[in-house]
Amino acid sequence: MWMRKLLRGVAGGVCALVTVLLIPGCTVGPNYSLPAVATENRWQDAKGAAALQPEDVRWWRDLNDPQLVSCIEKGISGNQNIKEAEARVREARALRGVAAASLLPQVGSSAVYNKTRTSSTAGIISELPENLKSEINFEQDFYQVGFDASWEIDIFGGRRREVEAASARAQSSIESYRDVMISVISEIARNYVELRGAQRQLGIAEKNIGIQEKTLSLVKIRWDAKLVSELEVEQAQAQLERTRGSVPSLQASIREGAYRLAVLTGQPPDSLLDELLATSPIPNPPDIVPVGLPSDLLLRRPDLRRAENDLRAAVSDIGASMADLYPRFYLTGTAEPQSAKFTDLFRANSFAWSFGPQISWPVFQGGRIRSNIAATEARRDEALARYRQAVLTALQEVETSLAGYGQYQVERERLALSAKSQSRAVELARQRYERGIKDFLTVLDAERQLSDVENSLAMSETRVVLNLIGLYKALGGGWQL
Template identity: 40%
Template sequence: MFRFGDCCSRWFIGCLLMALGASGCMTPGPSYEPSKPDLPAAWHSISGGATASMEAKDLSRWWERFDDPLLTSLIERALDANIGLRVAEARIREARAVRRGVAAGDGPHVSVGGSYKNVHSPSGTSSNVRAVGSDGYETNQYQVGFDASWEIDIFGGIRRAVEAADADIEVQVEAARGVRVSLAAEVASAYVDLRTAQKRLVVAQSALETQKKTLDLTQKRYQAGLVTKLDVANAEAQVASTESTLPVLEVGSRQASYALAVLLGKAPGDLDAELSYPATIPSALDRVPIGVPADLCRRRPDIRKAEAAIHAAMARVGVATADLFPKITLMGNVGYQSTSSSTLLDWSSRFWSIGPSVSLPVFDSGKIRSNIAVKEAQQEQAVLNYRQTVLTALQEVENALTAATKEASRQDALRKAVEANRRALDLALRLYSGGQTDFLNVLQAEKALYASEDTLYQSFRTVSTQLVALYKALGGGWEAEGL
């Protein structure tokens, strides 16, 4: 005997099985392909100098090139204890947890529950009830069992959501790597600032001692009637002017020390004992393994992060597109149901049900299409942000390379200026002691020597900080393992 209901059931199950078979090869939205930015073949700023090399090497521990054990120790401690880095690592764990939650949507969900209801029914509707009067009956209903549901990802919406979550993890991983890169550079820069301030303070104190000796000589010559009071006043003004620079340099030294402490997750001042003794300004003017521009896309975390953001945005276009298609859910429950608690768990009280549920959007006033357009616009933004990130990276490398190279060549002239000013001061003092020149030449020679020495140490700082900036711009300071 032909039954229309049985035929429809078989037809539906057959279609469902066909859809399940096809579900593995259907994925909505655009598929991600790695970006291929248009990059120059070589760096514009490289002219064969001694500060750059086209050879690409491991930059994960670039600070060791400065050959300063204390700097290496500070950076390693910062990478272990910095609070900002810990926050970034926690965001990775958060993204991974979100991904697990998204992936759970592709599997069955089972819950257990029970219920009790006291139902009042009109008279004559049931015979298995207790009469409560002429107007009806009441009965107790007990139920306990399992409920299960499984949304079958035929059209790939969940797969795309998992893909987006995977890309989000990569975004956070690269963000953490970016924090490591910035942190190492910040520690190195603060350390260079500290050593520079200490060296400038030593130079200022040395200049002050020289100027005090000149003042003493001038006072003796005044007492002997060889010079006027004007020379003494000028010498006193010179001493006072130099003394006024000492507190400023001390502030710079303290602030750099405080910054280092905070970067290491410590309170300001905790590193004072360790950093109080002056040392040389770290320098690494050997050939920097700068590589070629194409290396940036593999090395810089911000570029890798922007690339992962494109992947996530494209996957979310697919998630939004999947909403255009039907959602098929298999649902079922099994358990016991009875009007009496004493018979609830009897075999005769068992029940079960299973069947599919299909939901197909027919009219939503354009909501789904609008959401797709939003995701497509976000994808376009991610692509443009990637391009801008690449251009900014190129600019940062060129800027740092140019600054370090030109400042290094400037140091040769500054060293010559220091030596010439030192000879000029010695000559001026000898001539002044013999009464062969006026005091103005001595003052000018002292000022010139102090200024040239101070400028030289500031130049050392510029070269070192620009080298730090160059290593940062190259994406140095992270390793693939550990995140």
């Protein structure tokens, strides 16, 4: 009964005090607002692109290469950098929980047992007669159970600002995770396309080796017939060996790409060799790329969203530091049953308790608080500058990728026409040489030019797709999985 009365009294006192304290309550410090950033209404150079929102955020599917899709899906589930970023998200969320706990009452408990014996040969007890000493109990037991509670009432909002900052940092870690995912996806796609580009160049080299072997055979026949000099034989042999010399480096590049792709997907280096060493064409880009509007980047790119949340956290830190200028209010209480006998520990007359408010207000800190406020304001300004610079960089990356994508497409088309014409020129040069109309240098020059232009075409085809991957990355696509 007495415990119920005590609890009702304490609860009533708490409610009354909280009501009085919260009436003038406020949250100190500036409130966050998204800074204004100027963006254009359209992209400057959007050849092959359209101001449409992508229907499928998995842009790699638009390249129509099942093996590429398989590699990326393996990377999303197995890449260790993604797992590391995911762990940082869990850490940030847990730290947000730590900050939020400061808004709630903190309750603790303790238990103590002591057994003591008093000396019968020291002090005043030693002077007592032995018959009296025999009636004294020199050994005593002590039992105590303690419960203590404290609650900081967040009148000026310092703790709430800390929770705001922790929430923003948790969201920033999520955006970092998404940014890592975009980087891993684009890196897998780049390495895959480079591998297929090296295979394309290897195929060209092997085809040209076949052409040059036929040319060498023709020259040797004419040399045996005393129709040409040894010089022409050596020239044909030299050109063939030059082309053969390009094969080992291309084969090495292909294997290196396969090793990198395996590691990017979280597997041992040799795990994808069987899949990737089989020759396959360079992925074919789509006719139209949906790029949206410049303003869409603010919502789509994780690095911009991360920079915004970093700014949000920095603004909340100002309020948390300003709260140190004001008093802190606490409610504290303890309840401690104490007894020499365990059976009496929870009786009414064994309870000792205390309850009351507490105020803490720093009087002199040597300028520490205001210096800390100035530091948090400077960090806010740093975060604002980083955010604005990140937006400018993002716009520049998209514009650069769009310009490159359009121009590389033109380059690829022209090189394709050049390769077709040069292939025909090789046939004509060989025919004229066989009829004795042209010298052998014309044939060698035509074959060399064919090899060069076909290699240039293969590299251009690779650049087109690599630039498209860079464009997708610059647009911030892929993290919405």
